Amino acid sequence: MSLRLTLIGVMLLGISLSIGISTWLSTHDSERQIEEIFDAQMLQSAKMLELFYGAQPLEHRRNLIGHPLLLDIKQAKVETFHEDANAEQLAYEKKLAFQIWSANGDLLMRSVNSLTTPMTEFAIGYRVLTMDQRLWHVYTYYSKGNDVWIITGQRNDVRQELVDQIMGNSLIGPAFIFPLVALLMIFLSYWLFEPVQALARKLKQRSPADLTPIKMKLPSELVPVRDAMNGYIERIGDAMVRERKFSGDAAHELKTPLAIIKLHHQGLAQSSSEQEKQLHHAAIDKGIVQISHTIEQLLLLSRVDSLAALNVAPVDVETITNDVLSDLLPLIEHYDWQLQFAPQLKVLGDGFYLKLVLKNIIENACKYANEQGPITIHTWAEEAQGMAVIQVLDSGPGLEEAACRQIKERFFRVAGEHIAGSGLGLSICAQIVELHRGQLDIKPGQPHGLDVRVILPLG
Structure with missing residues (x-):
């Protein structure tokens, strides 16, 4: 039209x-x-x-x-x-x-x-x-x-x-004026729509790699369109930067275990004793597990990135937390758990993705906590802000303030860390929580450990 x-x-x-x-x-x-x-x-x-x-x-x-x-x-x-x-x-x-x-x-x-x-x-x-x-x-x-x-x-x-x-006199004037008005309106329509045509020509002439803002002068009615386009171009640029960084980091994360597997595969071919072969086999298995975990996290990250909408509904916090603990029972049964649930606390969220968030946070708490030390899960409501808080506090070594600010970045890992991982888990959790209009807050625990809080709207 x-x-x-x-x-x-x-x-x-x-x-x-x-x-x-x-x-x-x-x-x-x-x-x-x-x-x-x-x-x-x-x-x-x-x-x-x-x-x-x-x-x-x-x-x-x-x-x-x-x-x-x-x-x-x-x-x-x-x-x-x-x-x-x-x-x-x-x-x-x-x-x-x-x-x-x-x-x-x-x-x-x-x-x-x-x-x-x-x-x-x-x-x-x-x-x-x-x-x-x-x-x-x-x-x-x-x-x-x-x-x-x-x-x-x-x-x-x-x-x-x-x-x-x-009646004839009243029609003579309009009969002469109407064609002139019609011609004037046609001329004005072409003249007024010329900036739109100019903007279209400008966009057609741009190369796919040109992500600079549009700076052409436009009528005030088209300024919001230009600003919206510039915002869209800026978001595309940011997305492309993230994709390039993601591709580079993913390639680096996969390159290291592949190199280890290749190295141990060569060592396996040159091994003469059964003990050496077992060492090489163990290293290869570890590398395969690391690659599998990284690929699994990358697929999950891609799925979250492309997520357009959530199936939001009131979700009982105690129920989904107990479900996650039941799924992780073989991993967590040796830890000292302290559970403090606010009664009938509900949040607005997608139960499937909230379980992924809690599963990742609880797995991290188990990785870094001492089996003799407690892991606390505490929930409460902050009625004034209309938010609910799910706190997971472990008894591990914790992190410095600077590391806590960076831990949600993709592929970030603390220097010298000996525990295997892809550096994607908390980044995925933060993105899912943001989609729920919430916040993932990570800070050093008191007196030690890591204090992770998932803040979500009350249901």
């Missing part, structure tokens, strides 16, 4: 409707006003005839009985108002008629274009009738002082000519 054509169509439709409605209202109002004016004119003509008749001598008025006065109308040169003419040339008189009748029903006066019989009944008021196959407006007036009935008439085409002329 073309926005330009839609805009032009809507505006022209609006102008057409505006002209049409205003013309109709003007014509309707003019017709009503003309009816009132001509009705008043017929009343005024009747009163003028009353004065004229009353001014006649009594003897003259008596002579009119049986010998009515006939008002002649000369032939006119111009028939309609549309033709140029002065009042003497216009055939307006032919379209007017009158009669004066005595109370006894004697015709006293009439115009030449009226009938010799009453044009209408003797009852005061306005009427519309057909006379000589033409539509007439008539008014009946009773003169009490002269005891006569006066009937004035006017042909309908007199009124219709004026209405048609007013």
